[in-house]
Amino acid sequence: MKNLAYFIILLVFANCKKEKEYTDIIYEKPEIVKEAPSDFLSPEESMKTFFLSEGYEVQLVASEPMVNEPVTIAWDGNGRMYVAEMNTYMQDVNGTGTNQAISKIKLLEDLDGDGKMDKSTIFVDSLMLPRMILPLEDELIVNETFSYDLWSYKDTDNDGVADRKERVYFNPNRRGGNLEHQQSGLVWNLDNWVYTTYNPVRFKFKEGKVVVDSLDNMPSGQWGLTQDDMGIMYYSSAGSENPAYGFQQPAVYGDYNPSGRLSEDFVEPWPIVGTPDVQGGPKRLREDGTLNHFTGVAGQEIFRGHRLPPSTYGDLFIPEPVGRLVRRAKVQVEDGKRVLYNAYDKTEFMASTDLNFRPVQAKTGPDGALYIVDMYRGIIQESNWTREGSAIRPVIVRKGLDKNIGRGRIYRIVHKEIEPDKTPRLLNKQASELIEYLGHPNGWVRNTAQKLIVLKNDPSIVEDLKEVATDNTSFWDGLFKTDRDLGLERVHALWTLEGLGVVDEALIGQKLSDEDPRVRVTAIRLGENFLKQGDLDFLMKLKGLTNDPSIEVVNQLALSLRYSGSKEATEILESISEAYQENEIVSHSAKESLKKDDSRLKKLKDKISKRALGTKQSILRGYDSYQQICVTCHGPDLKGVEISDGKLIAPSLIGSPRVLGDKEVLAKILLNGLIGPVDGTEYGIMMPMKENDDQWIADVLGYIRAMNDADAVHKRVVRSARRKSEGRTGYWTLEELEND
Numbered sequence: 001m002k003n004l005a006y007f008i009i010l011l012v013f014a015n016c017k018k019e020k021e022y023t024d025i026i027y028e029k030p031e032i033v034k035e036a037p038s039d040f041l042s043p044e045e046s047m048k049t050f051f052l053s054e055g056y057e058v059q060l061v062a063s064e065p066m067v068n069e070p071v072t073i074a075w076d077g078n079g080r081m082y083v084a085e086m087n088t089y090m091q092d093v094n095g096t097g098t099n100q101a102i103s104k105i106k107l108l109e110d111l112d113g114d115g116k117m118d119k120s121t122i123f124v125d126s127l128m129l130p131r132m133i134l135p136l137e138d139e140l141i142v143n144e145t146f147s148y149d150l151w152s153y154k155d156t157d158n159d160g161v162a163d164r165k166e167r168v169y170f171n172p173n174r175r176g177g178n179l180e181h182q183q184s185g186l187v188w189n190l191d192n193w194v195y196t197t198y199n200p201v202r203f204k205f206k207e208g209k210v211v212v213d214s215l216d217n218m219p220s221g222q223w224g225l226t227q228d229d230m231g232i233m234y235y236s237s238a239g240s241e242n243p244a245y246g247f248q249q250p251a252v253y254g255d256y257n258p259s260g261r262l263s264e265d266f267v268e269p270w271p272i273v274g275t276p277d278v279q280g281g282p283k284r285l286r287e288d289g290t291l292n293h294f295t296g297v298a299g300q301e302i303f304r305g306h307r308l309p310p311s312t313y314g315d316l317f318i319p320e321p322v323g324r325l326v327r328r329a330k331v332q333v334e335d336g337k338r339v340l341y342n343a344y345d346k347t348e349f350m351a352s353t354d355l356n357f358r359p360v361q362a363k364t365g366p367d368g369a370l371y372i373v374d375m376y377r378g379i380i381q382e383s384n385w386t387r388e389g390s391a392i393r394p395v396i397v398r399k400g401l402d403k404n405i406g407r408g409r410i411y412r413i414v415h416k417e418i419e420p421d422k423t424p425r426l427l428n429k430q431a432s433e434l435i436e437y438l439g440h441p442n443g444w445v446r447n448t449a450q451k452l453i454v455l456k457n458d459p460s461i462v463e464d465l466k467e468v469a470t471d472n473t474s475f476w477d478g479l480f481k482t483d484r485d486l487g488l489e490r491v492h493a494l495w496t497l498e499g500l501g502v503v504d505e506a507l508i509g510q511k512l513s514d515e516d517p518r519v520r521v522t523a524i525r526l527g528e529n530f531l532k533q534g535d536l537d538f539l540m541k542l543k544g545l546t547n548d549p550s551i552e553v554v555n556q557l558a559l560s561l562r563y564s565g566s567k568e569a570t571e572i573l574e575s576i577s578e579a580y581q582e583n584e585i586v587s588h589s590a591k592e593s594l595k596k597d598d599s600r601l602k603k604l605k606d607k608i609s610k611r612a613l614g615t616k617q618s619i620l621r622g623y624d625s626y627q628q629i630c631v632t633c634h635g636p637d638l639k640g641v642e643i644s645d646g647k648l649i650a651p652s653l654i655g656s657p658r659v660l661g662d663k664e665v666l667a668k669i670l671l672n673g674l675i676g677p678v679d680g681t682e683y684g685i686m687m688p689m690k691e692n693d694d695q696w697i698a699d700v701l702g703y704i705r706a707m708n709d710a711d712a713v714h715k716r717v718v719r720s721a722r723r724k725s726e727g728r729t730g731y732w733t734l735e736e737l738e739n740d
Contacts, residue, residue: 095383304443
């Protein structure tokens, strides 16, 4: 009777409801402004320079002096906005004073609900370039540049200012590299783990403690990290000019980037203003002076809001601050492979002729709209790339970009025919009251509700969550277009149960036959707990999914079976491998799972097993550092990262005469960087690493040489190279090194 009543209600609702259809139309693209002035514009003036797809408009949420030099935003459960500012970033062409700890995190509030911020307080002051913020229930987790530590800040008297500070994760090592090559993220993923870029670790906040888990061969990435409805994360890297990667599978299964994941010419941006200040110089410009290749990609976001046209849901928005634009990419699944396409033909979703427009992050808001963080400034390259002799420095000086500092804007993109939603207030709700939000049409709301339920850790709601997860009525949604995606609601209910420590084998087994393939994928992932315990009965239930009609389900099965060491699991994997040998994605997953524990780190340990203990420790430390910094350009296999045209962003380190040659020369390259041709090929600039100590340099070089079966490097070699290079401020060229 309950289902019949539900059917009648939905039938009546469906007959009454008419969903408006929206189409995305591009205005006629304006003519390119080849040489624009660099004068500061007011927010209102700057907004007039924006080019947008038909029907969309930009609204100002906050600007200077309310915010200055904003780089990232995050909302608490009541929709209050935290804004991290890098107040010392490139205040002149030399980056003077960058490392002063005077940056801030501000708390912004919209008091009248009109979408524009009315109140700003300094929540935390005296920070070293804050780069990651994560609101929890009653605290904000913060990470600063050059540090791995995580700090908790609480406002106990509700005045908008943090008055309690506690370190919740400690790593004694100093984070190496310049500020552009540091971690970002702190994304609370669907799987209840918190991920960052670069670092091969993840965190779980549970019962007031931080649990740390190490991962091998996860994607690295630079500024920006986002996830889709199923927790698959999208990375980007400005250093390797790579707008999107790592999005074929959940990060826990490793870094996999098949060719063809970016459609033809995807890496070509379409600015509407000349781009004189590009680090790559003239080779990165078209005849009309505009950027011809993504270079500053940062702060990407899978839009999961409900108050833009439905066609935008699940699209990837990629800010490109050097090109002064935001790309909108369609994510198409083609025979199991995710492929990105520009949503428009040789134009962008958003672009500006204001040279100070610097979009560095996109975010789905609690109101269902799309937010853009505009650092609004002249220089967007770190000082390593603006030195004397660089191609960009004369342009910065000529255009006066070094004078444009101390401002910033946050925008909200809405559709003219769709009102943004009212922001739900979730913080003071009981865990039982939050359950209904697990099916909300806004992905931000669903994820926030899940996070808060897990943090509240209330066991009394377990049966209610199981009831939601057990329901199997999502096909009504397909027929009658309700506002709730009941399949995703069940996905969130299952992961919320996992976050509460409840993974019920009977429930998981039942969900393996759920009508929604996303729920079946979730059940397989959660069933990994039983595979690790050697549960053969559960393994036999999985066997029936080898012929599932959804290729996503079969692929997840191939990924998850790596956690069973049994011969039965191997047999299932072999059958999948044979049946799907023509499918690039599934065959790769099966192949990797058949390796079981044959990881890159294990191979390295085997390679150096006979070396002295101290040498092994040095090489393994070097491996960790390489994965955090060098992998972006040189790749996980040390053979260089391939870009779209088949060229490498950096030279291969395997078989390199520099790597296998004079160790002191090799140390000099790492200390001061390298510019100019390498073996007749022009690459990007190799950044200097001399801010790291001698042991760090020796460790990295030892790892690189170990991968070439050569002996390690002692820190005294680095010390000697540093002494001989003392006073040098510029990059090396190979010609100089050969004659030095």
